Amino acid sequence: MNEILRVTGLRKRFNELLVIDGIDFSVLEGEFFCIIGPSGCGKTTLLRIIAGLEKFEGNVFLRGKPIIKPGIDRTMVFQDYALFPWRTVIGNVVFGLELKKIPKKEALKMANEMIRIVGLEGFENAYPHELSGGMKQRVALARALVCDPEILLMDEPLSALDAQTRIEMQNELARIWQKTKKTIIYVTHSIEEAVFLSDRILVMSKRPAKVKAMIEVPLPRPRNRFGKEFLEISLRLYKILENQINGPGGI
Amino acid sequence: MKSNVIFTILSISLFLLNWEIFYWSIIRDPFLLAPPSRVVPTFIRLFIGQDPSFYMPLDVLYSLYHYAIGFSVAVVFGVSLGLLMGYLKTIEKIIAPTIELLRPIPPIAWIPISILLLKLTHVSAGFIIFIGAFFPILLNTRHGVANVELKFLEAGITLGADEFNLLRKVIIPGAIPSIFTGIRVGSGVAWMCVVAAELFGVSAYGLGYQIEIARLYHAPEIVISYMLSIGLIGYVLDRMYKFLENRLLKWRRGLVVE
Numbered sequence: 001m002n003e004i005l006r007v008t009g010l011r012k013r014f015n016e017l018l019v020i021d022g023i024d025f026s027v028l029e030g031e032f033f034c035i036i037g038p039s040g041c042g043k044t045t046l047l048r049i050i051a052g053l054e055k056f057e058g059n060v061f062l063r064g065k066p067i068i069k070p071g072i073d074r075t076m077v078f079q080d081y082a083l084f085p086w087r088t089v090i091g092n093v094v095f096g097l098e099l100k101k102i103p104k105k106e107a108l109k110m111a112n113e114m115i116r117i118v119g120l121e122g123f124e125n126a127y128p129h130e131l132s133g134g135m136k137q138r139v140a141l142a143r144a145l146v147c148d149p150e151i152l153l154m155d156e157p158l159s160a161l162d163a164q165t166r167i168e169m170q171n172e173l174a175r176i177w178q179k180t181k182k183t184i185i186y187v188t189h190s191i192e193e194a195v196f197l198s199d200r201i202l203v204m205s206k207r208p209a210k211v212k213a214m215i216e217v218p219l220p221r222p223r224n225r226f227g228k229e230f231l232e233i234s235l236r237l238y239k240i241l242e243n244q245i246n247g248p249g250g251i
Numbered sequence: 252m253k254s255n256v257i258f259t260i261l262s263i264s265l266f267l268l269n270w271e272i273f274y275w276s277i278i279r280d281p282f283l284l285a286p287p288s289r290v291v292p293t294f295i296r297l298f299i300g301q302d303p304s305f306y307m308p309l310d311v312l313y314s315l316y317h318y319a320i321g322f323s324v325a326v327v328f329g330v331s332l333g334l335l336m337g338y339l340k341t342i343e344k345i346i347a348p349t350i351e352l353l354r355p356i357p358p359i360a361w362i363p364i365s366i367l368l369l370k371l372t373h374v375s376a377g378f379i380i381f382i383g384a385f386f387p388i389l390l391n392t393r394h395g396v397a398n399v400e401l402k403f404l405e406a407g408i409t410l411g412a413d414e415f416n417l418l419r420k421v422i423i424p425g426a427i428p429s430i431f432t433g434i435r436v437g438s439g440v441a442w443m444c445v446v447a448a449e450l451f452g453v454s455a456y457g458l459g460y461q462i463e464i465a466r467l468y469h470a471p472e473i474v475i476s477y478m479l480s481i482g483l484i485g486y487v488l489d490r491m492y493k494f495l496e497n498r499l500l501k502w503r504r505g506l507v508v509e
Binding site for chain 1: 402403405406407408409410411412416420421424425427500501502503
């Protein structure tokens with residue numbers, strides 16, 4: 001697989017506060033890549049840097065080109081969905097296509113197709129306030145996916161959902177990812193979610209964040225959450241995270 | 252629902268009854284006040300244009316004309332300047348102090364200067380109405396634009412919106428509810444200013460003007476009839492904007508619950 005994103009010597013300060021202290025990693029094309037770490041460690045900041053929403057020191061390359069501002073090649077699914085409340089489901093999904101100047105008829109066709117993929121047929125004309133949390137997240141996902149980005153960025157997209165909907169959406173995400181073969185960079189603080197979804201997991205240390213570990217998850221899909229290997233990897237991840245919260249390893 | 256109608260009728264009947272009793276027991280002078288039993292027939296006669304000396308339908312049209320002049324200009328300038336101020340910090344900084352200086356001056360205080368500059372014309376009345384409606388529309392629009400949530404802006408940017416599209420597809424739609432609030436508040440003030448402007452003689456036509464003429468005739472039943480028509484039209488205007496708001500802002504229903 002080819003490398004699609006490369007991050008080298010990345011540092012980030014908010015005024016005097018050093019949040020990210022030198023991070024290097026790369027993401028492969030078509031990979032489901034998770035970023036995990038203690039809360040407040042800068043996971044979201046890292047994702048926002050890749051999205052082009054934050055200034056930073058160091059280098060971030062997308063297919064060899066430096067990232068300097070937001071672009072349609074990297075769309076984002078926000079934690080609180082950020083759906084436009086004045087647009088219907090279909091209106092939200094075509095938003096990016098309108099900006100790409102795709103003819104209306106074709107844009108609507110693409111949007112409808114994507115709405116079908118995320119399982120929201122019949123809700124095209126509903127407004128966001130009429131939808132449940134899980135459905136809103138599907139709309140946000142469809143809106144970002146339909147633009148056909150190089151990389152899909154997801155910032156704790158399921159954290160606002162109840163446990164049952166969350167598991168359902170994880171299964172859906174795994175299904176949609178396999179169907180669309182998108183490169184996904186996914187921020188989460190849930191170990192189970194990371195192991196269930198990812199090819200590789202980047203573990204960040206607490207602030208100022210460095211790369212604590214990079215864990216491969218070579219399990220076949222669909223994954224069994226209670227399988228032996230699944231639990232072994234989860235435990236390993238748990239130990240790394242626990243160690244840096246309690247132990248001296250946090251730097 | 253049904254009990255609401257009953258209470259409405261009860262409330263108004265009690266009010267009219269007390270008014271009637273008050274007139275016949277205390278005032279008893281047709282040159283000072285009129286009881287409902289005299290006002291209602293007068294109002295109907297005036298409203299259908301059957302009075303020999305007052306032609307109310309034309310006054311309604313003139314007042315609406317003044318309202319339209321002042322209010323439409325206020326909407327155009329209030330909304331566009333509000334958008335600019337909310338969107339561009341530099342413009343905001345240049346204009347805001349002047350706005351704060353002019354805003355506390357009551358529209359009525361502008362009447363003398365309006366008469367001096369524009370004479371006794373329809374435009375002069377329109378100017379007073381403009382002053383009244385302009386500030387609420389401007390301030391609500393500015394507030395709406397400046398308070399569009401950051402997450403919507405970032406969502407727009409990451410989906411490929413440039414500055415112009417961000418304004419057109421995110422900021423303006425996001426500010427529409429505030430703009431509508433401004434328009435409804437502005438319309439209410441504008442209608443009050445219609446009466447004030449005409450009452451002070453800025454224009455020799457309209458509901459407010461005829462109220463004053465009727466007072467000079469010592470005809471309180473006509474004064475009160477005109478008061479009634481002013482209230483009625485103000486109510487209809489507000490309902491109209493409310494209706495328009497509900498139609499255009501379907502997406503807001505239930506949003507408060509979230």
